[in-house]
Amino acid sequence: MPEVDDVDPAEHVGIAGILDAARRGYHTILTLKFPYNNASFPEPGSEAAAAELDRLDRVLPAVMGRVDIIMIGNEPFIESLPAERDHRLNEFYETVARHVIDHRAEHCGENCATTLYMGALNRLDLEDNRTPAAERWMTFVRETPEIEGVSIHPHIPGSENARPFVDYILPRMRAGQTFLVTEFSLVWYWKQHMSDTVSAGFASTYGFAPDTKIWEVVQAAIDDPFREHQWHDFLTSCDWFMQQSGFLQEQMRLYRDTGRLAVATYGFRQQEDMTTNMGPDKDPWLFNSVFAPYTAQSRDSGMAAPGYWLDAFRSLQNV
Incomplete structure (x- = not known):
């Protein structure tokens, strides 16, 4: 105001x-x-x-x-x-x-x-x-x-x-x-894993040291945005992230099953303030976003690269 x-x-x-x-x-x-x-x-x-x-x-x-x-x-x-x-x-x-x-x-x-x-x-x-x-x-x-x-x-x-x-x-x-x-969102769940070590497979494929922390990979993506497939590979290589792969569907089922939901909305794109002062104690809102303009390179068409949640977000529009 x-x-x-x-x-x-x-x-x-x-x-x-x-x-x-x-x-x-x-x-x-x-x-x-x-x-x-x-x-x-x-x-x-x-x-x-x-x-x-x-x-x-x-x-x-x-x-x-x-x-x-x-x-x-x-x-x-x-x-x-x-x-x-x-x-x-x-x-x-x-x-x-x-x-x-x-x-x-x-x-x-x-x-x-x-x-x-x-x-x-x-x-x-x-x-x-x-x-x-x-x-x-x-x-x-x-x-x-x-x-x-x-x-x-x-x-x-x-x-x-x-x-x-x-x-x-x-x-x-x-x-x-x-x-x-x-x-x-699951922002407080994501935060619990910011100091976890990146998966060995991702580290080997993309040239990160084996002891690299999750927040350090995120910082690298902020400094020099990954190609779309690399950002996707990073997220899907995290077991703790993939354990929540059905989060959007589960949440919408809970809210809709009450019969009292008017509207639910979800974080659509990363914002600049999500990328500042990145570290192990940063609230990692950027993991929530449907689109990832700050951690992944835009497509040739100029459209921001999707984060992990685009397919689930789209499917829920038709339920």
Whole structure:
């Protein structure tokens, strides 16, 4: 949200991109992200709180009725100070949500094309995150008729860790509400293996020392992107990676079998910040991506090289 302070919201790169996608017939989700991980939430009724609502009043006219879904909040229990993940978090986001609801009612009407979700809850597989504030979050979702449901972000260390997310949210929603999965991945599983040694076969084939670590191979691919087949060979040579080869299908089966999934989305391409400061402690988001423009050379057509997940991603569009 602070990024729109110095630009017409309709011209902000993220908003302009999503509006262009909507004009071309794609379904769209816009997330309103409030980064308070380095500052306190504004006091209710304060000038700072009013300024935050003023930002909303600049953004909402550009997107309301034009995007399919507005998600209120990105990862509130991460994008906040740990000490304020209590009633203060709830009060801030409930105020924001009511402001968005009122704007929609006043400017978009009963048949508004934009629906509203609260988002998104993280690491619900850990009991410590099922807090009174999380309970109040779900109570607000359930008891606010204008809210269609909640989003979850199951970034997890194993496929089995996703079920606690749906087991937590579904009983706390009213009948007919649905949920979003706007992000999901095995990033914490990948991270456990960054200091593993590369397979002997890959090392021999591509000239790496036998004791080369996984993160060192990734760094080599960032420094001088591999040919597409080499990046694929690297991933498939990792037994721990291939043990999760059915991850996308397993996750989508879990979410769809609830009968309550509205939309799930998946990380489509590597981004530059995934490649900086690579090392054994780097969060390896780049393993998730459907396309791998930063670790593999583009094809002659200019299309980014696929990562491992393209075939699964495509097949799931037709299920």
